[in-house]
Amino acid sequence: MPELPEVEVVRAGLEPAVTGAAIAAVEVFDRRSLKRHSPLEGEFEALLSGERMLAAVRRGKFLWFPLSSGRALVTHLGMSGQVLLRTPGVEEDGLLRIRLGIEHPVHGEFWVNFVDQRIFGSMAVDRMLATPDHAPGGFAGAAGALAPDSEGALDWLAAVPSQVAHIARDPLDPAFDDRAFLAALARKRTGIKRALLDQTLVSGIGNIYADESLWAARVHYEHPADRLPRARARQLLAEVRLVLQRALAEGGTSFDAQYVNVNGASGYFSHSLNVYGRQGKPCPRCGTLVVRESFMNRGSHFCPRCQRRARVVAAAA
Numbered sequence: 001m002p003e004l005p006e007v008e009v010v011r012a013g014l015e016p017a018v019t020g021a022a023i024a025a026v027e028v029f030d031r032r033s034l035k036r037h038s039p040l041e042g043e044f045e046a047l048l049s050g051e052r053m054l055a056a057v058r059r060g061k062f063l064w065f066p067l068s069s070g071r072a073l074v075t076h077l078g079m080s081g082q083v084l085l086r087t088p089g090v091e092e093d094g095l096l097r098i099r100l101g102i103e104h105p106v107h108g109e110f111w112v113n114f115v116d117q118r119i120f121g122s123m124a125v126d127r128m129l130a131t132p133d134h135a136p137g138g139f140a141g142a143a144g145a146l147a148p149d150s151e152g153a154l155d156w157l158a159a160v161p162s163q164v165a166h167i168a169r170d171p172l173d174p175a176f177d178d179r180a181f182l183a184a185l186a187r188k189r190t191g192i193k194r195a196l197l198d199q200t201l202v203s204g205i206g207n208i209y210a211d212e213s214l215w216a217a218r219v220h221y222e223h224p225a226d227r228l229p230r231a232r233a234r235q236l237l238a239e240v241r242l243v244l245q246r247a248l249a250e251g252g253t254s255f256d257a258q259y260v261n262v263n264g265a266s267g268y269f270s271h272s273l274n275v276y277g278r279q280g281k282p283c284p285r286c287g288t289l290v291v292r293e294s295f296m297n298r299g300s301h302f303c304p305r306c307q308r309r310a311r312v313v314a315a316a317a
Contacts, residue, residue, distance in 0.1 A: 192223045
């Protein structure tokens with residue numbers, strides 16, 4: 001599943017084409033891709049036609065486009081979803097589910113194609129809710145730098161779609177509260193990796209980047225979150241940010257053609273992975289063979305020497 005770096009690469013690629021663009025046409029080729037769209041909001045096509053897209057915004061793995069109506073077009077890539085920017089007339093090789101025809105006042109006409117092989121992803125028009133902390137709902141790139149007195153800026157900046165409101169901020173969000181996160185982590189009676197994957201605690205971290213961050217911080221994936229010393233928890237958060245930033249700089253992680261940017265190009269952070277997918281290969285730090293263990297219907301990759309399993313001392317009866 002695409003994680004924060006992959007979704008941010010898509011957001012950044014779409015930003016210049018969609019910001020300020022009008023939606024001239026909406027075509028839905030497979031209505032299964034509207035499974036998260038509530039009919040109570042209205043008909044998907046009618047809600048989008050003629051709207052102006054104000055920005056491309058991301059929180060964790062969620063992507064949305066604030067609309068001039070005050071609603072937002074929410075996009076989730078699921079397991080295999082792609083949002084591709086095309087010149088009108090170019091036919092899509094993949095399984096095209098939804099197409100938006102947009103007209104930008106400077107850059108001209110584009111197609112925004114939503115392609116999804118497994119149909120776990122979706123698009124939906126959703127209402128916006130004000131953020132409780134009055135901070136921007138997510139990262140909006142250049143559009144997020146609008147002055148507070150710009151017309152309509154605060155309406156969508158300090159708001160988040162209702163479908164995304166339960167998702168915590170991600171570690172690269174300027175409004176992410178380190179102290180609140182560390183305090184919540186200390187209350188989690190679960191393994192540390194399971195805590196990192198809890199999107200209500202911290203968003204944007206999936207299996208790949210959790211394994212890489214835990215390796216960098218020398219923490220075993222089953223280490224109890226509530227028993228992780230504060231200093232090590234701070235170090236782990238710092239490593240999470242470094243891993244996400246490095247992956248973002250390299251265009252994300254692509255193992256196959258499903259994870260691409262808006263032009264269909266793959267990221268290359270897979271060449272920089274230290275443990276994920278490297279079971280049976282030497283740890284880059286100590287040379288011990290990397291191990292893969294089953295975890296939540298997937299796998300955890302770690303170095304058994306660098307990331308020793310914590311000893312849990314039973315309480316006296």
